[in-house]
Amino acid sequence: MTSANRPLLGIDWGTSNRRAYLLDAQGGIAAEHADHAGILQVNGDFEASLQQLLQAMKLEQGADIVMSGMVGSRNGWVQVPYLPVTQPLSALAQAMTPVPTALPGVRCRIVPGYTYIDPQGVPDVMRGEEAQIFGAMRMGAPDGWYLLPGTHSKWAELRGGRLLRFLTFMTGELYALLCEHGTLSKVINSREPVPLAFEAGLKASAHGEFTHAAFGCRALVVTDMMPPEHAASYLSGLLIGSEIHDILRRAGSMDAPVQIVGSPSLAARYGRALDILGMTSRAWDPDQVYLAALHAFFKESDQS
């Protein structure tokens, strides 16, 4: 059986969730499936979990499958070595790692992630975002800085088909941790967005000092200078602002629009922050760019 007559399936398999896309002949979506069978939820039995996914999508006859994300990590199905950033994004298709499986009619491969060592010798890593950036590039997105917001927000500089460098910020994770545990959670009584408070946090982030500035969120409330309803948005502004100011310091300047690949709500939130700080951005639909990447992975890899 060749992939020419097998259904083509792409799976973005992350830590907590996975999302699968069945491609049609034009590279559009024939069917889609999402569930919470992230790699930490499957108890190590990835094959059984994939089988359930194929059943749910009525693909028991088999499929040619490309997976990306944490499924290729140490705690994933098969640990796929990171590519160094000296390897262009066009190398991803050929670098996919086959996954041994006894599922009938199934061919299964995992896209590698990237690693980058910064000038101070500290590494950074990505798994999954490389496919998004590659897809955006295939859709015509230009060179420059890419932002993939989320639990771990990624900023990557793309030049001539290569990632020159990338940085991860723990923005989403710190926001969730601080809203749920500890001192700030005690003054946060709502997570409804408050634009003015978001802007105030953004402004307060300009001086760096996040581990100090975060306490300011509490101090503003206990001194009655800010209502508790504003605290979560202030913290969000502080975290997103810290991220943008840090990237600006690294980048020197950022004249071209930032290419944002993220959910509409996160893309809008970051877009607004960039706008306030005098920068421009363009948002890309994460499903569309992922589909473009999948299409290229299937087309440009070994079809045997």
Place this chain on the structure above:
Amino acid sequence: MTSANRPLLGIDWGTSNRRAYLLDAQGGIAAEHADHAGILQVNGDFEASLQQLLQAMKLEQGADIVMSGMVGSRNGWVQVPYLPVTQPLSALAQAMTPVPTALPGVRCRIVPGYTYIDPQGVPDVMRGEEAQIFGAMRMGAPDGWYLLPGTHSKWAELRGGRLLRFLTFMTGELYALLCEHGTLSKVINSREPVPLAFEAGLKASAHGEFTHAAFGCRALVVTDMMPPEHAASYLSGLLIGSEIHDILRRAGSMDAPVQIVGSPSLAARYGRALDILGMTSRAWDPDQVYLAALHAFFKESDQS
């Protein structure tokens, strides 16, 4: 009954714990008591909780009591307004707020905390640390920067008996949160101090960017560049280093020794970090400085 013949009792009453010191005539400790009846544990019945403390210390006949810390906060017994930093530390004794109580023979007062508004208009607050700094000053500690490490690490600049400014860092809280929850906790398998890893984290903190640098702790482990046993110490170095670098940026320079008031283990850890970054420090015993403060509070306040 005047305080001249009543026992003098000082209580450092915090969020999670409290510590009580019965003074002898020379300002030393006649008896000491510590328990976990922090303000969040007493269910709002502070009088009953104080009564239990007095019974435990065999002070049922009454006492002249001075309390400091979160007991004077919004969630404490009586909310005592913060003093602005324009008020000298010598004003604390006269600014103590009486607490109404029906306990026999008991006079009870709470020391106010301080608030400081930074040049950007963001407030900071302290409750409890003001007594420690005042006590150190009474013991002859010089003008300059004071460091009170802990869950919320405080740096305060003392000049001529006044706090010029102070800053809180969420160092201890972020360390605990990140060791217990989320991404970094998954790579942290030991909290045993590893001096080399602490130094590496300290070095990595020099560029600011804490919300990015913290992810480096994970990336170092998943790329096999650092064993997981080093991750907690690396994170500690990163947090303490961020704090020191931020203070150095604010202070301009710090030629005089930093006066550290904290537990021996924390004081040693910060002392080492300051040493590595080319600064000197002197450690003060937190019990001793608190006693010196209590002695002055009783002596200099209204004795009626």
